[in-house]
Amino acid sequence: MKPNKSTKLIVALAATAVLASACASNRGDDPYAVAVGGSGVGADLASSTSDAKFGTLDSPCGEGDATGATDQGVSDTEIKIGFGDDRGYVKSPGLNKEMSDAVNALISWCNDQGGINGRKVVGTDYDAALMQANSVMQEACGSQFMMVGYGFAMDQTAEQTRVACNLVSVPGFTVSPDAANGPMTFQGVPFPADYANAAAWFQLAELHPDAVSDFDILNSTIPATITASAKSREMAEAAGFSLKDCGVTLNYEGEASYLPFAEKFKECGAKGIWTSRSPVPAELNFIKSLGQVGIDPVFAGEATWYDSGVATWNKDTGLLDNLNAGSIFQMLENADKVPAVKKYVDLVSEQGGKTALLGMQAASSFLLWAAAADECGSDLTRQCMVNELSNIHEWDGGGLHAVTDPGKNMPASCGLIVGLTGGTYSQAFPSTAGEFKCDPKYLVATDKSTWGTELGADRVSTKYQNANVIKPQS
Template sequence: MRLNRITKVGGAVLALALTAAGCGSSRSGDAVTGTDGDKPSASTSAFGDLPSPCGPGSAKGATGQGVTDTEIKIGYGDDRGFTAAPGLGEENGDAIDAMIKWCNEQGGILGRKITGTRYDAALTNAASVVQKACASDFMLVGQGFAYDEASEPIRVGCDLPTVPSYTVGPNANMGPDKFEPVPFPVDRYNASGLAQALELVPEFKESPTMVLSDSPPVQAASAKVATVLGQLGVKVKDCGISMSQNGEANYVPFAQKFKDCGASALWTSNGPIPSQMGLFEALGRVGAKPPKVVESQWYSEVASQWNSKSGAADGLITALYFQPFENAEKVPAVKQYLDLVRADGGKPATLGMSAASAFLLWATAAKGCGDGLTRDCVTKALSEVHEWTGGGLHAPTDPGGNLPSSCALVVRLDGGTWKQVSPETQGEFACDKSKVVELDPKLSGVKLNGDRLSTAFLKN
């Protein structure tokens, strides 16, 4: 069970639109400097359990593109201008807006203030956006572009390092000079969440089936989960339930097919989109109420608000690698993230926590470079980070090695409320290195070299 790269491109973009665009801010300013003169409070000396990388200093030197004596220029952004889903992914940009201000109020990074350009890739313009960043920015930090596969050859071609909130395209996922706070490489899978689900839902061990889709990305994600379940000793039953990503006129025949098949539980690699909600409601109408285990993008207001009225997903569980917002009083980093973003008028979401973690990862490496703030210095520092939690926002990961966490927690949805159910102690993750499963990169259509880098866009 994985973030599924937060979402997938193609037919599954609607899932991201629903989970990411529902109630975001409408701000569209391009430049953020955060130099409003406010003095930092005592709480800004750290972010969660991470010492703040920001503060006054005397670092100097125009070391390269985007760095001067007084300024560090970064690029970031989202797909908020996508006309079919206005606000798409804007949580990424909202989080970086807030983090830039938070950092600059403390004095920037060793005295250099951060200037950010918030790009809008509008889903299909990622390539042109990255071309602009190539010409002006020091690095890309905390961005999330759903069509990053199209922009990856441009990024690699201009030697622009990136610390993204997330990646979508498999080649972008395995690209050079790319350091994600929560990696999901194509050749590794964190099955800790699936393992916990198997213990929580005994029916999931018996003969579960999958809701398949005509969306190639969802098909690929389902194939990976089926492979991982097989390695955990679970055989997925083929009930032939495949639905249009754009929805169906009637969901009852699909629900009846599930009931007649006799599967013990249900998995979907899709998010909380109309086709999935329609199926879940139809299952109740035909008298079938199977346990439901789903991808983590179900953890959203879209799902909880819908279920508070329908109840069709009561008992649904999903694994998370980020702390749920419900744990904010137990996890200082989560509360701090929520406070910062809300104070800046932004929209909190798991996407935003990932962006905030990316900013902190980048800023920590940049601080260590001091006067010698170059791309080479920062990427070398990032490559040496092998345990990272974003101050407590998420489970420990290995950004430097592009390796996933071996930890997860599981939440359950009842009515409109999410609650952590595994481990029992709120705010804790369950970790098991033996549950990190190796996968064939060919499942994602990627060829890797000896350094586990995609060969698609590498220079000769």
């Protein structure tokens, strides 16, 4: 099957979809700001006999006497889980490989301690290669206990299959709204269709108050980006921005010249530009054109702009020294200050893997899964896992990221801003490295028109619901 324009967009925005803040409405005007590092949230769920820790999280792994073939993929000695990425996609080799690298490293770490209550974790590393997500899910349906820490950019093609076979899921990221709010799905870093973390916009307003009335959003011709931009406009307004409408829309496939579009921003007086796109070559070419017309606006976007490739590009050009990228994750550069980040980097590096934000995201979901599995003990069933996961309401992966609510599928209400100087990233906001700023108003409800799916009263997508779906029991 030949990828079309929409497919290409999904590849470019896969990471954006899971690390981004999106959509807005006011949740109150009273500020409540706290700065937090790793909080150890979720540590009480890990009752393992092991003394090992992952950051502030007591390890959920260790020796034990769990017994019984309690569910598909579970025996006296083993727990079979599936994970994976899109690394085999020929147009983007190694796509999201850092996710499988993270899960492989954590499986080894867990098994070195004795597994989960004495059962060895046996992982199957799937390569969806972008277009094979459904085939992967069909195979997993016949053998795996659960899917854990994976990320498939085309997850919408596999969701019906997953739900039909009751394959409970703890993905590293989701892209489609049906998967993000899917039945039997829990994430270390939730990305629901109906709520989002708008910290980036509120924090941009604090960092650049002189640009609040002179920011604009870079539009695109692709429907998914159009929707994302509409959500960004809502978020910006909730954060107090009076956005310009400079009328700049770029063709996602690229332009013969970006200079006319840069001139439009110059004539419009834009002091800041937000993009919902990832740092693809076309986007970097547009940034070059801004310098060519003699303007240097604040350039803002999602966590996908925190990327080694961007740093290398900027080391040579210096055109993104005004970059501000929003994130809820600790920076890799903060490993000396955040034990969980150091643990992640050490474990993955020991196996020769790639370290990156999506790897930390996969690690968080694996730890979330392991913590719930530990609580189930011998009675390790999918029903028990749904029960346990639905009751985890404070989670930070041992300090890898800001606190989320996996049980209720709610994102964080904290964030930080990453800046770039030359080829070096650093934390631009808040001023103390390794800390987040939090505020209840950062958590915002999205407009229903942007959801992309119908949600039931439980905020779960109704699209593939059936009578056999496993739901939480008291």
